[in-house]
Amino acid sequence: MTYEYEKVATPGSGLRLHLNENTAGCSPAVLDALRAITSETAAFYPDYSDAIAASCEHLGVLPSNLLLTNGLDEGILGATVAALRSRPATGAPEAVVIVPAFDMYAASADAAGATVLEVPCRENFEFPLADVLGAINPRTRIIFITSPNNPTGITVARESILTIAAAAPGALIFVDEAYADFSGISLIGTPALEAQPNLVIGRTFAKAYGLAAMRVGALVGAPGVLAPIRRVVPPYSLNVAAAVALPAALRDRARYAWYVGEVRESRQLLYDALDRLGVRYWPSDGNFVLARFGDRSQRVIKGLLERGIYLRDRSKDHGCAGCVRITTGVVAHTRRCIDAIEEVLCDER
Ligand SMILES: Cc1ncc(COP(=O)(O)O)c(C=O)c1O
Incomplete structure (x- = not known):
């Protein structure tokens, strides 16, 4: 078996919530x-x-x-x-x-x-x-x-x-x-x-x-x-x-403190949304959240892609079947992502 880094497509535009990057940019x-x-x-x-x-x-x-x-x-x-x-x-x-x-x-x-x-x-x-x-x-x-x-x-x-x-x-x-x-x-x-x-x-x-x-x-x-x-x-x-x-x-300590605060707030917003939607997730200490959408995961990834939002499919990782990883950075970005997830999941009902 050979092991490789999975280098995913890096789109020039759109909301990049797939690589745990800083969604506010640098100082x-x-x-x-x-x-x-x-x-x-x-x-x-x-x-x-x-x-x-x-x-x-x-x-x-x-x-x-x-x-x-x-x-x-x-x-x-x-x-x-x-x-x-x-x-x-x-x-x-x-x-x-x-x-x-x-x-x-x-x-x-x-x-x-x-x-x-x-x-x-x-x-x-x-x-x-x-x-x-x-x-x-x-x-x-x-x-x-x-x-x-x-x-x-x-x-x-x-x-x-x-x-x-x-x-x-x-x-x-x-x-x-x-x-x-x-x-x-x-x-x-x-x-x-x-x-x-x-x-x-x-x-x-x-x-x-x-x-x-x-x-x-x-x-x-x-x-x-x-x-x-x-x-x-x-x-x-x-x-x-x-x-x-x-x-x-x-x-630039002020920017650092601000961004870490945005991440904390974003994680909580996403937890609340996932709770409302009945989607399992793991409380995270990082700037991302792993959520198990199960058999709806590909629909969520595709639906958000159509709306210009990139998420990371982690379903092939050990123990992660049906899981999607979502970067939680700037609060406004997280709100946009949550709205899109709700839209995709509600459309499907
Ligand atoms: C756990 C972990 N280690 C290391 C890295 C790589 O960091 P860098 O971009 O500084 O090479 C990443 C990037 O996503 C990561 O998730």
């Missing part, structure tokens, strides 16, 4: 920073000092605990390649992926030559702690944990993560916190990061900061955990646009 300060790029700064290899300083201040870590990457995708790939460098005495190295999961873990591990071991969530997407512990063996090199998870939006208990990290000292535990800005729950800043020498945390500035097209993410961990990953990630992996955009975005 205007980012555009000012981009306009300030000169012909010289475009010609020289980028200087990351401002981007690193702003990220460290924002995350409350030292530069030795931080590695900026070309999107978190590059962080996932870099960490995977680094983890797989030590080969088991017998057999292929293994990567544990708890499904349903973000595609990039299995795609990166497969591309780097690991055997992908999928561990399914329990009923109702309950975190399968005992099964993950049972999957660990001397060939395990990397375990991916996403909190809050994509596509479910469910946060994984810190104790579960630490139990896994302690049980797999020979593996890298990659904790993907791409959506932690919306949950406010993070391992960063906790003693666990220094105490547990095999933990690395992934963050992205694509979501809460609206820099998806800039491609900028970060890995956070103890210096010894990051060292082998630094050897994999190219020295100039962020281009100058990302390097100037990041500090500008991070310093």
Whole structure:
């Protein structure tokens, strides 16, 4: 079996509620920073000092605990390649992926030559702690944990993560916190990061900061955990646009706070609408909600597409039959989406 990232069509116009992007766009300060790029700064290899300083201040870590990457995708790939460098005495190295999961873990591990071991969530997407512990063996090199998870939006208990990290000292535990800005729950800043020498945390500035097209993410961990990953990630992996955009975005605290508030309100609006419609959903800590429309899911996706609104079909993911993932960003966008869903479902009655 080969694993690939499912790259869905990215329409130029319409309401994009299918990729968990920031539906408000980036801060205007980012555009000012981009306009300030000169012909010289475009010609020289980028200087990351401002981007690193702003990220460290924002995350409350030292530069030795931080590695900026070309999107978190590059962080996932870099960490995977680094983890797989030590080969088991017998057999292929293994990567544990708890499904349903973000595609990039299995795609990166497969591309780097690991055997992908999928561990399914329990009923109702309950975190399968005992099964993950049972999957660990001397060939395990990397375990991916996403909190809050994509596509479910469910946060994984810190104790579960630490139990896994302690049980797999020979593996890298990659904790993907791409959506932690919306949950406010993070391992960063906790003693666990220094105490547990095999933990690395992934963050992205694509979501809460609206820099998806800039491609900028970060890995956070103890210096010894990051060292082998630094050897994999190219020295100039962020281009100058990302390097100037990041500090500008991070310093616009008002916009960040406003957007996180919009997401919170949007989620609640969507829950209320789904309750009215009798549609099952999972309360989410991310900027999206997974909803089970069952045999009406394709009608909802198609009906909204006809109205210029893009949703993500997740029905092929483990345990997600009939499920659609809906980005919950700007409240006005969420209201438009809810109206369209109600229209499609009412038309059908
Ligand atoms: C869980 C998760 N990790 C990582 C990423 C990728 O982030 P980036 O856009 O910074 O590469 C995504 C993007 O959707 C994601 O959902």
